[in-house]
Amino acid sequence: MTGATIDISLDGQLGSFRLNFEAGLPMYGISALFGPSGCGKTSVLRAVAGLNRIPGRIVVGREIWQDEQTFVPTHRRALGYVFQEASLFPHLSVRRNLTYGEARAKGAPGHTQFDEIVELLGIGHLVDRMPDNLSGGERQRVAIGRALLAQPRLLLMDEPLSALDRMAKDEVLPYFEALHANLKIPIILVTHDISEVERLADHVVLMRDGRVLASGPLSAMQVDPSLPLAAGRQAAVTLDAVLDQYDSDYGLATLKVSGGEFLVPMEQAARGSHQRLTIAAGDVSLATQAPQGSTLLNSLPARVLSATIAGNEVIAVLGLGDDGAGSRILSRVTRKSWESLGFREGQLVHAQAKSVALVRRKSR
Amino acid sequence: MTQDLWSPIWLTIQLAGVTTLALLIIGIPIAWWLAWTPSRWREVIATIVALPLVLPPTVLGFYILVALGPQGLGGWLGPLVGLRTFAFSFEGLVAGSVIASLPFMVQPVRNSFEAMGRRPLEVAATLRASPWDAFWSVALPLALPGILTGAVLAFAHTVGEFGVILMVGGNIPGETKVLSIAIYDFVETLRWREAHILSLGMLVFSFLVIFTVSLLARRSGRRTS
Numbered sequence: 146m147t148g149a150t151i152d153i154s155l156d157g158q159l160g161s162f163r164l165n166f167e168a169g170l171p172m173y174g175i176s177a178l179f180g181p182s183g184c185g186k187t188s189v190l191r192a193v194a195g196l197n198r199i200p201g202r203i204v205v206g207r208e209i210w211q212d213e214q215t216f217v218p219t220h221r222r223a224l225g226y227v228f229q230e231a232s233l234f235p236h237l238s239v240r241r242n243l244t245y246g247e248a249r250a251k252g253a254p255g256h257t258q259f260d261e262i263v264e265l266l267g268i269g270h271l272v273d274r275m276p277d278n279l280s281g282g283e284r285q286r287v288a289i290g291r292a293l294l295a296q297p298r299l300l301l302m303d304e305p306l307s308a309l310d311r312m313a314k315d316e317v318l319p320y321f322e323a324l325h326a327n328l329k330i331p332i333i334l335v336t337h338d339i340s341e342v343e344r345l346a347d348h349v350v351l352m353r354d355g356r357v358l359a360s361g362p363l364s365a366m367q368v369d370p371s372l373p374l375a376a377g378r379q380a381a382v383t384l385d386a387v388l389d390q391y392d393s394d395y396g397l398a399t400l401k402v403s404g405g406e407f408l409v410p411m412e413q414a415a416r417g418s419h420q421r422l423t424i425a426a427g428d429v430s431l432a433t434q435a436p437q438g439s440t441l442l443n444s445l446p447a448r449v450l451s452a453t454i455a456g457n458e459v460i461a462v463l464g465l466g467d468d469g470a471g472s473r474i475l476s477r478v479t480r481k482s483w484e485s486l487g488f489r490e491g492q493l494v495h496a497q498a499k500s501v502a503l504v505r506r507k508s509r
Numbered sequence: 510m511t512q513d514l515w516s517p518i519w520l521t522i523q524l525a526g527v528t529t530l531a532l533l534i535i536g537i538p539i540a541w542w543l544a545w546t547p548s549r550w551r552e553v554i555a556t557i558v559a560l561p562l563v564l565p566p567t568v569l570g571f572y573i574l575v576a577l578g579p580q581g582l583g584g585w586l587g588p589l590v591g592l593r594t595f596a597f598s599f600e601g602l603v604a605g606s607v608i609a610s611l612p613f614m615v616q617p618v619r620n621s622f623e624a625m626g627r628r629p630l631e632v633a634a635t636l637r638a639s640p641w642d643a644f645w646s647v648a649l650p651l652a653l654p655g656i657l658t659g660a661v662l663a664f665a666h667t668v669g670e671f672g673v674i675l676m677v678g679g680n681i682p683g684e685t686k687v688l689s690i691a692i693y694d695f696v697e698t699l700r701w702r703e704a705h706i707l708s709l710g711m712l713v714f715s716f717l718v719i720f721t722v723s724l725l726a727r728r729s730g731r732r733t734s
Binding site: 195196220225250 | 628629631633634635636637638639642643646647650651653
């Protein structure tokens, strides 16, 4: 796997707590560093950027950024960094903010063009303004563009949405998705917001108290009952689906996932387009037989792969399809129902999803 | 009579100009160091820089005089430029004024650097700017209001300095006889008209200086908010 991953291992004392981090991240897509505030996510990101010096090893593809002998200073690392606050240079126009890194990255391979980035982020009308006159969402978009124009091989984002209010967040999120779809470079995103993880991440590193709890693809992490993602009240599963049919009469799309399909209300989209769904564990109930005379749209055969008792509830991992070999989803039901209906592992059930939410339209 | 008036004015402007220039070159690096160093000597150095604010000018002048004289630094630096000593010379006045006005330059510049914080420098580093590059392209422009404030204050303070200059430079026409000393002389010799002209000029000048500084402070306050 050399050359294909971002290998980070850090071990050091940070003030009062110890950071012991080790993870290999893919060289594509969005990897989220997820965990509660103060667990060391930002310290890891700053170490990758060389802004903090923590003993360890950082290798991006074939380039060693840090090991026992080496410490490449920040300005020689081909990275982009988006801070929590946009931190635009107040003395420079938007255009000169955008070109600050670009001008210093001349000769870097795979040149990303100014016009391309400006269009992708929808900031063309802002380039002659001063940063003081931009809204929060606009500033953050300019900051992202500025980072990308420095021709990074790796984009680092430290809670880029958390300083924004709801409306600004909704304004910026679609651009993140556009980046995800259009750019080849890997992104490491630090966040404590599970909805950002569900919407954006492909790979997740769960952190707690300066340590890595688990690291892996998002869908695998969400259905692991031993991890806080599946055990929490907000437990949900994210599925990547392909649009199979669109019924414009009812405004419903048939979205195919491995082992089944879901009917989802949404705006019209092209057949074959990629969509991302999220299904909350609390919205999935179980039935022993296919329901009749129900208003529920989505009832899929599935097998119980595992069941974990948590107090008065049971969290069941289901494999879609008669053989249970399809995508995995979670169901959270009361222990009383579970036991009185005699559910057990390996059993064929009907999973009924009360709601299926579309979290992302992929343009690919 | 005009010669009596213009010579000290011209000399004062030269002295303040050279002093301010020297302070820009010396003061900005000191302010930078004070703003960022983790050294525990930081506050000790900051205190030494601030000493001229509270020391009686005569005390300050006395030490500078000793340092610049034949027994001190001036004794072995002087011959290099053909002087026996730096005391009672224009060069001596510059050296004295630089020390006396140092806090007026360093303090506002240091405050500007600290108000700016490390973030803009970190951003510049992530955008491939070396520390030297970031200093010129980001830190200096952002600290400009503080630097201008420092320069204006240092210039004005040098123009108004009396005690240190009297101690270090004496009262040599065309060489060390600056405005404040000229006014003193005019009063001593009962030439009230000339004393009035120069004093009024200083009054207007001082008003303009303080006015400018408060405008600069307002501007930098807006920028950092």
